[in-house]
Amino acid sequence: MAEVVLKQIVKTFDRQTVIQQLDLTISNGSFTVLVGPSGCGKTTTLRMIAGLETVTEGEIWIGDQKVNDLPPGKRDLAMVFQNYALYPTMTVKENIEFGLKNRKVRKEEREQLIREIAEIVGLSDYLQRKPSTLSGGQRQRVALARAMVKKPKVFLMDEPLSNLDATLRHQMRTELIELHKQLGATFIYVTHDQVEAMSMGDQIVVMDRGRIQQTASPMELYQEPANRFVARFIGTPSMNILTLPDLPGLQLGIRPERVMLIREDGSAFSFHAEWQRTKPDLQRADNPPEGISAEGVILGREVLGAETLYKVQTQLGAFAVKSHSDLLLNQDEKVLVRLRKQDLYFFDAAAGQRVREQDAFARHALEAILSPLTEPAVLGVGGR
Amino acid sequence: MNQQMSILERLWMPVRPYLFVLPALLVFLAFFLYPIGYMIYLSFTSWNFISPDKEFVGIANYLELFAEPEFHQVLFNTFLYTLLTVSLSLGISLLLALWLNRRGSLYGIVQGAIFSPYIISLVSVSLLWMWMMDPRYGLLNWVLNWFGLPPSKWLTDTDSAIYGLILVSVWKIVGYNTLVFIAGLQSIPREIYEAAAMDRSPVWRTFSKITIPMLSPTLFFLLVINTINSFQVFDTVQVMTQGGPVNSTNMLVYYIYENGFDFFKIGYASAAGVVLLLIVGILTVFHFLFLSKRVHYR
Numbered sequence: 254m255a256e257v258v259l260k261q262i263v264k265t266f267d268r269q270t271v272i273q274q275l276d277l278t279i280s281n282g283s284f285t286v287l288v289g290p291s292g293c294g295k296t297t298t299l300r301m302i303a304g305l306e307t308v309t310e311g312e313i314w315i316g317d318q319k320v321n322d323l324p325p326g327k328r329d330l331a332m333v334f335q336n337y338a339l340y341p342t343m344t345v346k347e348n349i350e351f352g353l354k355n356r357k358v359r360k361e362e363r364e365q366l367i368r369e370i371a372e373i374v375g376l377s378d379y380l381q382r383k384p385s386t387l388s389g390g391q392r393q394r395v396a397l398a399r400a401m402v403k404k405p406k407v408f409l410m411d412e413p414l415s416n417l418d419a420t421l422r423h424q425m426r427t428e429l430i431e432l433h434k435q436l437g438a439t440f441i442y443v444t445h446d447q448v449e450a451m452s453m454g455d456q457i458v459v460m461d462r463g464r465i466q467q468t469a470s471p472m473e474l475y476q477e478p479a480n481r482f483v484a485r486f487i488g489t490p491s492m493n494i495l496t497l498p499d500l501p502g503l504q505l506g507i508r509p510e511r512v513m514l515i516r517e518d519g520s521a522f523s524f525h526a527e528w529q530r531t532k533p534d535l536q537r538a539d540n541p542p543e544g545i546s547a548e549g550v551i552l553g554r555e556v557l558g559a560e561t562l563y564k565v566q567t568q569l570g571a572f573a574v575k576s577h578s579d580l581l582l583n584q585d586e587k588v589l590v591r592l593r594k595q596d597l598y599f600f601d602a603a604a605g606q607r608v609r610e611q612d613a614f615a616r617h618a619l620e621a622i623l624s625p626l627t628e629p630a631v632l633g634v635g636g637r
Numbered sequence: 638m639n640q641q642m643s644i645l646e647r648l649w650m651p652v653r654p655y656l657f658v659l660p661a662l663l664v665f666l667a668f669f670l671y672p673i674g675y676m677i678y679l680s681f682t683s684w685n686f687i688s689p690d691k692e693f694v695g696i697a698n699y700l701e702l703f704a705e706p707e708f709h710q711v712l713f714n715t716f717l718y719t720l721l722t723v724s725l726s727l728g729i730s731l732l733l734a735l736w737l738n739r740r741g742s743l744y745g746i747v748q749g750a751i752f753s754p755y756i757i758s759l760v761s762v763s764l765l766w767m768w769m770m771d772p773r774y775g776l777l778n779w780v781l782n783w784f785g786l787p788p789s790k791w792l793t794d795t796d797s798a799i800y801g802l803i804l805v806s807v808w809k810i811v812g813y814n815t816l817v818f819i820a821g822l823q824s825i826p827r828e829i830y831e832a833a834a835m836d837r838s839p840v841w842r843t844f845s846k847i848t849i850p851m852l853s854p855t856l857f858f859l860l861v862i863n864t865i866n867s868f869q870v871f872d873t874v875q876v877m878t879q880g881g882p883v884n885s886t887n888m889l890v891y892y893i894y895e896n897g898f899d900f901f902k903i904g905y906a907s908a909a910g911v912v913l914l915l916i917v918g919i920l921t922v923f924h925f926l927f928l929s930k931r932v933h934y935r
Contacts, residue, residue, distance in 0.1 A: 305831050326837025338828035342850035342933045351846070352836035399836075 255316035255329070255406040255439060256281045257302060262311035264297055264463075271297055272463045275311070279456070284433050284440045286454030288447055289486070294463040295443045296411055302441065303332050303409050315407065326355070331400035332409040336416060337392045339384040345371075345395050346380040352403050370398045390421045397432070407439045414449065426453060447487055451475070459483050481506065481605035484598060490562060493572035496602065499621045503608060506598035509575040514549075514565065514582065515589040522578045522588075544626040545569070545592040551582050565590060591626055594619070673914070680907035687901070698908035707884055708892070708909070715888045718803055719867040726807045726814055727859060733811065734818030735848075748819070752812035759809065763876035766805045767792065792878055795885040802873050802886055810866070814859050821855030822848070853932040861924050868917050889913045 257279040264272035272294045279285045287295040300306040302313060304325035313320050320328050331352075339348050346367060353363045371377045374394040384392055393413065400408055413429075414422045430453055433440050444450055450457050451471045459466045459474065459482070466486075467479040478484035478492075484506050485491040495505045514522040549567035561581060563574045567590050574590075582588060599608040599615045608615045655662075680698055682691040702708050733751060737744045754762060769776040770791035778788040792801045825848065833843045849856070871890040874880060880887030880895065887895075889909065897906030 303831075303835065305834065325831070325834040330835065332832070332835050334828045334832060336826070336828060338826065338832040340829060340832070340847060342847070342853075351833075351838065355837040355839065355842065399832075403836075 256314075257407060257439060257441065258312075258314040259298070259302070260312040260314070262298070262301065262313065263309045264294070264301060264306065265309045270463065272301075275463075275465060277458060277465060277468065279439060279441060282437050282439055283456050284430070284442065284454050285456045285458060286442045286444060286450040287458045287460060288444055288450035288454075289460035289466075291445055292462075293460040295445075295458075295460050298460070299409055299411055299441060299443045302407075303330055304328050305332075328407075329405050330407045330409055331403050331405040332411065333393075333396045333400050333413040335412040337384075337396040337413075339392060339395055339399070341384055344381050344383055345376060345387070345398075348384065348395055349398050349402050352399065356403070366402050370402045373401070374398045389417050390425070393417060393425060401432075401436070405438065407441060408436075410440065410442045412444055413442075415444070415446075422449075429453065448489070451487065459486055461486075478598070478607060480607055481600040484600070484607075490573045490575065492598070494600070495570045495572060497569060497622065500599075500618045502602050503614065503618050504600045504602045505569070505622075506600055507572060507592060508596065509562070509573040510577075511592070511596040512565075512572075512574040513591040514563070514574055514576065515591065516582065517587055517589070520580065522576045522580065522582060542626050543594045543623045545590075545597070545622055546624055546626060547590040547592075549588050549590045551584055551586045551588060553584060554582065556581065593626070594623060676907045676910050676914075679904055680911050682904045682907075684903040685901045686897075686903050691904075694904065698904045701905060702908050702912065707887070710884050711887050711889055711892045714799060714886060715868060715870075718799060718806075718870060718888060719864060721800075721803045722806050722810075722867045722870075723860065723863045725803070726810050726863060727856070729807065730811050730814030730818050730859075731856075733815045734822055737815065738819050738822045748816070751815055754809045754811075755813045759872040760876055762805060762809055763873045766801070766808075767877050770801055792886075793882060795883050798878055798882060798886045802870070802877065805873055805877070806867070806870065810863065814863070817855055817859055818852070821852045825851045850933050854934055857924070857928060857932045860928070861921060864920055864924070865917055868913065868920075889916075 259275055259277040259279075262272055262275040262277075263270065275294075275298065277298075287298060289295050297306060301308050302315075304320065304323060308321050315328055315330070340351065343351065349367050349370060350363055353366065358366070367380070368377075371380055374397055376391065376394055376398060379387060379391060379395075384395060387395065393416075396413070410429075414425050417425060426449065429440075429442075442450075442453060451474075454471060456468065457471055457474055458468045461482050467474060467483045469477070469479075474483060474487050478487065481494060481504065485494065488508060488510070490509050493507045493509060495507065497503075497505055516522065547567040547569055549565040552564040552566050552571060554564070555562040559577070561576045561578070563576060563582060565572060565574050565588065569590075576582075597619075599610075599612075599618060600606065601608055608618075610616065610619065679691070681693060681695060683694045683697070684691045737748050737751075772778060772788065772790050772793060775791070777791065781788055789797055792798045829847060829851070830843065833847055838846070869890050870888055871894065874886055874888055874891040875894075878886040880891050890913065893906045893909045893913065896902045896909065
């Protein structure tokens with residue numbers, strides 16, 4: 254068991270800096286996910302921890318040992334590669350055994366370990382097969398078994414599920430979460446898929462252009478993004494970013510699933526469970542909640558079954574709305590748009606940093622655009 | 638009408654594939670099977686290349702061939718030459734490929750330099766080496782002398798002449814083998830080596846358990862090609878030694894040429910040709926039977 258600490262890490266390839274001053278603490282036993290678009294430096298970071306890539310500047314500590322100059326095999330890590338990197342000329346058993354042999358584990362002990370691990374990952378019947386005769390999912394398990402058998406302190410995984418089909422990926426996701434609980438080891442997992450990151454990680458590190466944008470738990474990332482990049486990266490469809498003439502120097506962020514659309518007849522669409530709780534409040538005339546009211550027209554829609562995506566044109570601009578209602582709005586239909594104050598995000602237009610409500614700047618902005626959300630009493634007719 | 642079409646089609650369909658391969662088949666028959674058949678036929682005759690009569694002599698040519706001590710020497714020379722040429726060139730090429738399989742302009746230049754002998758005519762190469770191997774004025778003896786070693790007589794000594802030929806052929810094919818090995822090495826995914834590094838695999842173990850098995854198709858290909866080529870060595874023998882001194886560098890193809898076109902013993906030469914065909918054939922079959930099992934194709 255070990256904590257992994259990166260201190261002021263810089264990585265340069267051919268005079269091009271790909272990682273800049275990276276500080277990160279991965280606590281013992283955590284499931285940490287490095288996530289970001291391609292080229293953000295997540296894989297490079299993982300490979301530096303593994304020792305497959307040298308560190309240009311800074312220090313990497315695993316447990317109480319500085320590992321900068323330690324070869325990969327001596328770092329007590331195991332890695333699962335994106336394309337599995339199984340030894341194609343060896344059988345499944347030999348693949349799993351290779352690392353043990355190099356560690357000079359005795360034969361009886363090796364046999365015992367291989368039997369146990371094969372049992373866990375469900376490969377007992379395939380030990381004598383070559384990887385080329387296995388399916389993608391089975392190869393994935395061999396790669397996992399090869400990593401697990403070494404009983405490492407830290408597991409490194411580089412997009413291990415990206416070569417699997419959707420169903421299998423989903424299943425393996427669950428299995429990996431289970432495995433993490435069982436083993437209690439530290440997992441460091443790289444992916445470009447924010448859904449994978451959110452569903453698996455207990456600590457998520459969002460990276461972009463060689464810098465950490467935010468390190469937080471999944472819920473915190475969603476609710477309290479530190480900047481525009483994180484806000485747009487987490488959640489599908491991405492957060493709408495609007496530039497309003499009323500808000501000089503600021504941008505307004507709205508999550509598509511937090512917008513309420515109301516049909517002219519008063520039936521409500523697109524509501525989040527949160528909205529239903531707010532409904533009684535909306536109908537209170539004495540102290541109505543604050544928010545933004547606007548009128549809009551449906552520009553287009555995508556029906557996905559469980560949800561529907563709309564593109565809505567309003568005086569605030571055009572933005573995406575995600576609805577969970579089974580009723581459908583038609584193109585060119587007129588709607589009322591309602592946004593609650595707590596669902597509004599502000600960002601510095603130039604730097605992209607989040608501007609919080611406590612900030613005088615944001616308070617001023619809010620005053621400029623907020624109005625009481627008084628609603629017709631018919632609200633609540635529609636919905637699910 | 639429809640019925641008629643289908644009858645025509647029924648006749649046409651089985652013929653069609655053969656028509657497609659017919660041109661290739663004709664070339665194969667005319668330039669490969671026919672000469673081999675004719676050679677086998679000639680090996681049972683006595684013919685001087687000019688006389689209109691080809692006298693059928695049964696297996697007399699073969700009996701003469703196997704009784705001839707010179708032929709034993711030729712066979713021994715050919716096997717020795719092949720064994721050393723193939724093993725040395727494969728070994729050296731593999732080491733060079735391991736060294737050169739990296740990026741950088743130096744490595745590119747060295748690769749090109751090593752490959753260049755392969756594109757030069759073997760006759761020019763032979764003349765060049767003869768000049769270098771000259772016992773009195775040659776560069777090689779000068780180098781030996783510089784290191785304080787005694788001079789060698791190179792091609793003029795029965796003990797060293799065949800090694801001179803082996804040196805030339807190794808020098809010539811190493812570049813080609815190296816290039817093929819580098820291509821083979823580059824097709825091994827980098828992640829596999831990284832996985833081995835994570836598995837704490839020592840260098841020699843990574844080489845023997847990962848590189849060699851992954852390289853086995855390349856190794857096998859080069860082994861077969863080099864063996865066949867070495868058995869058919871001719872140019873260097875013809876230019877540099879004419880089989881001498883005292884038959885010490887005479888090898889199968891040169892022996893066939895000598896008997897056929899210098900001594901006009903066509904039947905006898907054909908019998909030697911059949912023996913060459915059988916040896917190469919058996920060796921190749923042997924390679925495929927016993928080694929191909931150990932070759933891992935992805």
